[in-house]
Amino acid sequence: MDVLLKGFGRLDLKALNEYYEGFMMLNGEMIQMDLNFENKTIDASKINSVEKIFDTIATFDEKNRMYISQNCNSKTENNIGKQIKNYIEKTAITPINSKEVFLEVDENIAGKLQLKRIGFFLNDSDLEMSFDYAIGHDLKGCFVVVHTDKDGSLFEIELEC
Numbered sequence: 001m002d003v004l005l006k007g008f009g010r011l012d013l014k015a016l017n018e019y020y021e022g023f024m025m026l027n028g029e030m031i032q033m034d035l036n037f038e039n040k041t042i043d044a045s046k047i048n049s050v051e052k053i054f055d056t057i058a059t060f061d062e063k064n065r066m067y068i069s070q071n072c073n074s075k076t077e078n079n080i081g082k083q084i085k086n087y088i089e090k091t092a093i094t095p096i097n098s099k100e101v102f103l104e105v106d107e108n109i110a111g112k113l114q115l116k117r118i119g120f121f122l123n124d125s126d127l128e129m130s131f132d133y134a135i136g137h138d139l140k141g142c143f144v145v146v147h148t149d150k151d152g153s154l155f156e157i158e159l160e161c
Helices: 044-054 057-073 080-091 098-106
Strands: 002-005 009-012 019-026 029-037 114-122 127-134 143-149 154-160
Touching: 002 044, 019 057, 044 057, 044 114, 044 127, 057 080, 057 127, 057 143, 057 154, 080 154
Parallel strands: 029 114
Antiparallel strands: 002 009, 019 029, 114 127, 127 143, 143 154
């Protein structure tokens, strides 16, 4: 059975590849999407749940930014802001404007991040997602990654460099 999935094209639900790449526009920016399958077949209802999420990606983005802000403002030992500062110190990065980078980390990192990629991971029981946010020009290749379920409930926030 074939379905047409916005951003990815035609998928044969009885002979799936492990990985598909697609793109979507959000707030005037092109966002890369990855669609990952655990099995070679899947029920059409799972694909429909991905399609429904496309229409609400902006809401997921807002919620993720709230999670990131809460995490940065938390007093936990290893919040994202501290992880970014530690990465800068460990790698001896000299940002073009280090004052600006530290302001982003301390005051409003969530508002300055750019959503670059959304990963959809489908298996028999559920749909999980990851949202990769670029930190900025000075920390190219580093992303704040937010992992959620299909309803937007937070699993984890991490720094990937």
